[in-house]
Amino acid sequence: MWHSQGLTSPVAFISPAPLPASSSSASAQTFAVAYNDGSIRLWSFNPSTPEVEAGEIVTFNGHKKSPTTLSWDLEGTRLASGGTEGEIVVWDTVAEVGLFRLRGHRGPVTSIRFIPHPTLEVTSHPGYLVSSSKDTYLKLWDLSTQHCIQTVVVGRGEVTSCDAMEEAGEDEDGGDGRWVVVTGSGDGEAKVWSIERAALIAGLEKDASGEVSKSSFLRKIKLTDSFQHSSSRSVIYP
Numbered sequence: 001m002w003h004s005q006g007l008t009s010p011v012a013f014i015s016p017a018p019l020p021a022s023s024s025s026a027s028a029q030t031f032a033v034a035y036n037d038g039s040i041r042l043w044s045f046n047p048s049t050p051e052v053e054a055g056e057i058v059t060f061n062g063h064k065k066s067p068t069t070l071s072w073d074l075e076g077t078r079l080a081s082g083g084t085e086g087e088i089v090v091w092d093t094v095a096e097v098g099l100f101r102l103r104g105h106r107g108p109v110t111s112i113r114f115i116p117h118p119t120l121e122v123t124s125h126p127g128y129l130v131s132s133s134k135d136t137y138l139k140l141w142d143l144s145t146q147h148c149i150q151t152v153v154v155g156r157g158e159v160t161s162c163d164a165m166e167e168a169g170e171d172e173d174g175g176d177g178r179w180v181v182v183t184g185s186g187d188g189e190a191k192v193w194s195i196e197r198a199a200l201i202a203g204l205e206k207d208a209s210g211e212v213s214k215s216s217f218l219r220k221i222k223l224t225d226s227f228q229h230s231s232s233r234s235v236i237y238p
Contacts, residue, residue, distance in 0.1 A: 002033070002043055002045070002053065002054040003053075004041060004056055004059075007035070007037075009035040009036045009037035009039070010035065010036045011033055011034070011035055011036075012034045012035055012036050012066045012067055012068065013033070013034040013067060013068065013069055013070050014031060014032070014033050014034075014070075015031070015032045015070035015071065015072060015079075016029060016030070016031050016032075016072075017029065017030040017031070017032065017072050017076040017079075017093075018072055018074060018075070018076045019076075020076070027046070028044045028045065028046040029044070029045055029046070029047065030042055030043070030044055030045075030057070030076070030093070031043045031044075031045060031054070032070050032072070032079055032081075032093075034066070034067035034068075034070055034081065035066070035067075036066040037066075038061065038062075038063040038064055038065060038066060038067065038083070039059055039060065039061050039063075040059070040060040040061075040062075040063075040067060040070070040079075040081055040091075041056055041057075041058070041059050041060075042056070042057040042058050042059075042060075042093060043055065043056055043057065044057055058093075058096045060079075060081075060089075060091055060096075060098065062081070062089040062091075062098050062101070063081065063083040063084075063085065063087070063089065064083075064085055065083055065084040065085050066083065066084050067081045067082065067083050067084075068082050068083060068084055068108045068109055068110060069081070069082045069109055069110060069111055069112055070082075070112075071111075071112040071113055071114060072114070073114040073116070073122075073127070074114065074116060075122070076093070077092065077093055077094050077122075078090060078091065078092060078093065078099070078114070079091045079093050080112045080114065080129060081112075082105075082108075082109025082110070082111075082112050082131060082133075083108070083109060084108045085108075086103070086104075086105035086106055086107055086108060086109060086133060086135070087101055087102065087103055087105070087109075088101070088102040088105075088109060088112060088129070088131060088141075089101050089102075090102070090129075090143070100146050102129070102131075102141055102146060102148070104139060104148045104151070105131065105133040105135055105137060105139065106133070106135040106137075107133045107134035107135035107136075107158070108133060108134050109131055109132070109133050110132050110133055110134060110158075110159055110160055110161055110162070111131065111132045111159075111161050111162040111163065112129060112130070112131045113129070113130050113131075113162065113163060113164040113181075114127060114128075114129055115127055115128040115129065115130060115164060115179055115195065115200070116128075117200065117201075118177075118197040118200050118201050119201055125143075125144050126143035126144055127143050128140060128141060128142055128143060128200060129141040129143055130162065130164055130181055130195075130218075131162075132154070132159040132160075132161065132162040132183055133158075133159060134158035134159065134160070134186075135158075135159075136153055136154055136155065136156070136157070136158060136159060136185075137151050137152070137153060137154070137159065138151070138152045138154050138159060138162060138181070138183055138193070138218065139151050139152075140195070140217050140218055142203070142204075149204060149217065150216065150217050150218050152193070152218050152220075154183050154185055154191060155185050155187055155189060155191070156187055157185040157186035157187030157188075157189070158185060158186040159183050159184070159185050159186075160184050160185060160186055161183070161184040162181060162182065162183045162184070163181070163182050164179050164180065164181045164182075165179070165180055166178075166179050166180075167179070167180055169197065176197060176198065177196075177197045178194045178195060178196045178197055179194070179195040179197070180192060180193070180194055180221075181193040181194070181195065181218070191220060192220070192221040193218045193219060193220050193221060194218075194219050194221050195217050195218055195219075196217075196219075199216075199217050200217065
């Protein structure tokens, strides 16, 4: 049983930290657990000894209302939490401190995903973050400036979920390839977007007048008819 003394608030979300490449089946794993009282607790649990109660590592307090989603970066050193109030907080789980708060969504945050910089280490550029919300928006954040660099309206319905995966290119320098983002909405539609690695490397550019150009990082992918109308099977479990 995982229990914190005096805590009675319901659990809102659980997210396991990515395991290091050097870990074994006997290694303890860290879990981030969000509660309706706004707190986020990190727990250390060893799956090889399930009879031993998990140990509480630290408690993060940064949301006035219940967190709605959690996401770890690839290294498991940063945790992003989205809340009912529409705010995102990025935490350093090693130093055990909050790094910054991202404001811009007008509804509960439904999903968050870290996107690393294509060529730079985290110490040189902290990367990017993509987030979705019930306000119908999909946002891309530059973590080096802590600002939203693009907002797209996904559709008429609330964006209930999003996920991102990397498609590697052939360029060894990381200049090609892309990230593919899939969103799901309350209107029953799933849409696919791409973020080119070259665009992330270039970042926001200035035009001849010195004004920052409105770059389009997120581009909607038009699906082929054969994909949109492909047949599928329905399975019912009795």
